[in-house]
Amino acid sequence: MILNYLKTARRNLWKNKTNTLINVFGLALGITCCLGIYVFVNYELSFDNFHTNADRTYRIVEHSQKANGIQHWPTTAYPLAEALRREFPNISVTQTAGPDKRIISAKDEKGEIRRFEEKRVMFADKNYLRLFDFKNAFEKGLWLSGNATTAFSQPNSVVLTEQMAERYFGVVSDNYDQLIGKVLTLNNTDILTVSGIIRNPPANTNLPFDILINYDFFKVNNTYQANNWSGNYLGTTYVELAPGMDPAKFEKAVDKLKSKYLNAEDNRRISYFLQPLSYIHTNSLYASEPGTYVIGKEVLWGLSSLAVFLILIASVNFINLSTAQAMQRQKEIGVRKAIGSSEGQLFFQFMSETFLLALVAGFLSVNGLYALLWIVDQKLSFIDLNLTPTIQTWLFGAGLIGVITLLAGSYPAFVLSGFKPAMAIKNNVQRKSNGISLRQGLIVFQFGITYCLLVATWISSDQMSFFQKKGLGFTKDAVLTINAPRNKKFGELDAFRQELLQYHDIKEVSFASGAPLTKNWYGTDFHLKSEPITMSRQAEMKNTDENYQKLFGLQLVAGQWLSTSNMVPDSVGFNGFVINETMVKMLNLTPEKAIGEKLVINEGEAPIIGVVKDFHNASLQQAIQPCVFMYPNTPEQIHIQLLGTNGRLSNLSQTLAHLAQTWKQTFPDDVYQFTFLNESLAKNYFVEQLVFDAFKTFAAISIFISCLGLFGLITLTAAQRTKEIGVRKVLGASVASVVGMLTGDFVKLVIYAIVLALPISWWFMNQWLQGFAYKTDINGWIFVLSGIFAVTIALVTVSFQSIKAALMDPVKSLKSE
Incomplete structure (x- = not known):
């Protein structure tokens, strides 16, 4: 039975090639974008979730009360970790310093010195790689040589990632044990001994490092900072709570603890709070760790909303075209019902057509997804993204095809399967049914979203242009920066x-x-x-x-x-x-x-x-x-x-x-490396650039999908009104009046969409701009030009088929009827 449904569906889809291509292409675009956004959002939400006890691990952050407001710091005073170990022996604590820049050098087999300035050198204590074990990130485990128990047994111990081991000692053919005991030099003076080799940490971590040096080494060489309770440098304290321990109660206990160690003034102004490990990457309240970035949840929610809207727009096309095409399938439905087909059988027949379309679109979107992820990786190469589809992606894609089948196919299937056989055979099903009014509403919805994206693109473009053109109050061009010799x-x-x-x-x-x-x-x-x-x-x-x-x-x-x-x-x-x-x-x-x-x-x-x-x-x-x-x-x-x-x-x-x-x-x-200042400054706005690029890209895709739908609808409308057009022309109607008749209804719907979407788009973009201390003004002409552009592209889309229908010989059109 199911195979019969699919065979019949294939024949019907092949018979109506234009509508099939429009639906498949529109759905493929929507699915590709939706999957791409899913991969990106899922990646951004996956940061540091691969540690064994990630759900019980917290970063301690500091709020410092000043006369001009509260300062929010992701770092804390270095002695805090040791105090927590003394006061709370039932929890695990780890302390880091950095990551920071250091010059690392080593002699190769020929006696030549390999010297590099490493940007991600971090000092960590012996608990660090116990708390952050990366257990679920690597099937074969984190350690290539050494282990977390002995890695920091000596003050000058250093743990290298696989990449660093290869950089300083060459390819070792997986026999990393031979590197244990090798010597590195820190800043051309201090000797470090290799005590462990680990795999390269995944890119989706807010704990970036390439080289780990024993924190005891830092304490010995930075005694003032390491023992200063009032200072806040590059020290980060993490805690892993015991199972069942209440984070809120522990947070209060830590805040009380500070009075024992801080002076009266610092105790008054400083407060400590717990931040879950999973919140670090998406909470923009605190500055990002050196070498990392923060992308707020509001951006991820916005991208997810765009994905939903694109799927809805593509589904709207299918519903509109299917219900419009119903008039051409009346006799088919009437005959099927007359020979015994039930409404349920017809319903599943039409649902199978939708499923087949969605399935083909899904297969086409696979290649589109890889192309899209490659483009995003290239665009954001400076933040070391690693966007690759996983089994979760394909499961999500399969679920998406199911949702599209239900979303796009249910209503047309109900409408088509509900035709009365006698009326259907006579081609006498009423045109102005609920399906038509729904279709008009869906066109308004579709172009309302498109209009909102046009406005968002324009305003975000203005904001980015404002950033680029606004004077910073200092010279930034033709300036390069070199890290000074230490x-x-x-x-x-x-x-x-x-x-x-x-x-x-x-x-x-x-x-x-x-x-x-x-x-x-x-x-x-x-x-x-x-x-x-x-x-x-x-x-x-x-x-x-x-x-x-x-x-x-x-x-x-x-x-x-x-x-x-x-x-x-x-x-x-x-x-x-x-x-x-x-x-x-x-x-x-x-x-x-x-x-x-x-x-x-x-x-x-x-x-x-x-x-x-x-x-x-x-x-x-x-x-x-x-x-x-x-x-x-x-x-x-x-x-x-x-x-x-x-x-x-x-x-x-x-x-x-x-x-x-x-x-x-x-x-x-010393190592010579330079950067141009204007290039470094541009990276400050990568999240805003990401938002702008998303608006720009998805607005273009939304417009394209919507125009595909309009093109299909005007084609069907012109075909259904062939006889009416012929009669009008015989009675003296001009080409212009026929074109106006066919395009007028669609243009009105687009104008209704603009009127309804205008206040919504203004509110959302005004809220978005509130996040900037310095922002562009929202000018009324943006809404007017966006409206003119939306009406123009709709008019151009429907005009081609309208003119073609209006130019048809009335004798031929009447004869064909």
């Missing part, structure tokens, strides 16, 4: 600067802790010396030299910039602070009155000697932060401004070659 003082670096400045295409060189807008954000508390400590606020601290202002074009509003000429040696090694206008306002001063005021920060106190005009020191999603500049002892980055003409760099390859050669001659034991 532990080098300014005097040692000045010779390198002077050598570079002699080159004709280098304009300026500056040493600092980072660019004006950078992810390397260092915070400090500040208050005037005349204010009580309870008035402390949070500011960004930038270590910069005397050339920084000139290189980045920062504008002085009052006072002077930092200088070595009048340096006054004291306990903190600087002669004054330069602050920005936002910080001046927080101090309730004017730039002129701020000069000379004593400012206290965590690092010491000094007078304010200068005020600079506000610049964006945070991405444009956030407001400008208060900022204090001070002269550093040891810079972290070297910024180099290149000469260019009309925005273009001349002789770039030669300049870069000269830089590399000069670096190698000056710092032979």
Whole structure:
């Protein structure tokens, strides 16, 4: 029986090739996009779910109350982990520092040194790879050599990933035991001994590392940070609660514990909270770990909604075309019923047609899915995505085909199987039935979604353009950044600067802790010396030299910039602070009155000697932060401004070659790597770019699928009204009037869709823009142009078939009837 249904379905689908192609192509596009979004969303929600006790593992986060609001930190003071072990022996605790950049080197078999600057070096204690065992990520286990029990038995122990082992010691033909005891050098001075080799951690983790060094090594070499309860550096504390333990009660216990270790002021302002491991990747309240990214659940919900809408639009096409085609299948249905077919049999016959269409579309979408995932991987290559379909994807796809069959096929099957046989044989089924009114409603729904996506695309495009064009308050073009050699003082670096400045295409060189807008954000508390400590606020601290202002074009509003000429040696090694206008306002001063005021920060106190005009020191999603500049002892980055003409760099390859050669001659034991500042800044908006690309892509697909449906409907409508068109033309109707008759109803429906969707699209996009501190305005012309565009594409779609029908010879059309 089922095979008979499928055979008959195949014949009917082949007979109506145009509608079949439209439905198959529309459904294939919808399924491809839906599966692609499923893979992406499922991947983003899978972060760190492969650890044995991931559901009982939490990151401890810190909320710090300041006079200007609450600061949210994913990191905590380093001594917290040891205190938790003492106070709560029934839980597992692990402490990390980093990940951070370090220079790692090793000698190969020929005695040559392999030296690299690694960006994901992390210090971890002996519990780290017990809590985070990656058990469900690897069928053959995490460890290639060594084990979690002995890996950190010595202070200088280091665990390498498979990739790092190959980088420093070459291919070892899976015999990783021979690498145990091998030696690496950290920052050209400290000796590390390899104690374990593990597989490369999967990409979907917020615990990124390539090299793990014993945390005891960090404690010995960073005693101040490791024992400082008031500081918040790169230390992250994780806990694994015992089975059945109440997280809320433990959270309260941790918050009470702090009074035992913190001073009165820190105890007042600092609070600790538990954040589930599964929430880390999708909670944008806290900054991302170095080397990771956060993508909010609202973005994932938005993408999921787009997937649902695309499937609905494709299903709407099927319902509309099937019900419209019902008029051509009246006699077939009437004959079937007259010879004994029941409504149930007819229902399953039409459902089998839908299933066959959905199945073919599903098979076509497989290749489309791989192509789509490849494009997404290339587009977002800088965040190391690993989007691949899994067995879950195909199970979801199978379920999707079932849902589409029920969603798209049920109503047409009910309508078609319900025709009365006598009326159907006479072609006398009423046209203006509920199916027609539903079809009109579905067209309104379809184009309403399309209109909303058009508006969203336009507004998100404006926002991205606003980000790109808005002045940041500093020079960002033709500036490249090199990580400064470690532990080098300014005097040692000045010779390198002077050598570079002699080159004709280098304009300026500056040493600092980072660019004006950078992810390397260092915070400090500040208050005037005349204010009580309870008035402390949070500011960004930038270590910069005397050339920084000139290189980045920062504008002085009052006072002077930092200088070595009048340096006054004291306990903190600087002669004054330069602050920005936002910080001046927080101090309730004017730039002129701020000069000379004593400012206290965590690092010491000094007078304010200068005020600079506000610049964006945070991405444009956030407001400008208060900022204090001070002269550093040891810079972290070297910024180099290149000469260019009309925005273009001349002789770039030669300049870069000269830089590399000069670096190698000056710092032979350090690794040379550079990045262009404007490229680094663009990565700050990758989530917004992702949203924009999604709107743009899915709006185009939505328009295409909707136009496919309209094309099929106007084709069927013209065929059903062939006799009417012939009569009208015989009676003198013009081609234009016939075209207007055929297109008018569809254009009206599109206009109704626009009117209904306009307030909805405005509300959603207005809510989306509220997430940005600096945003574009929503202009009314966006809604008007989107409406004109929607009406135009609908009109173009239906006009072709309308004109074709209107130009038909009336004698032939009447004769065919």
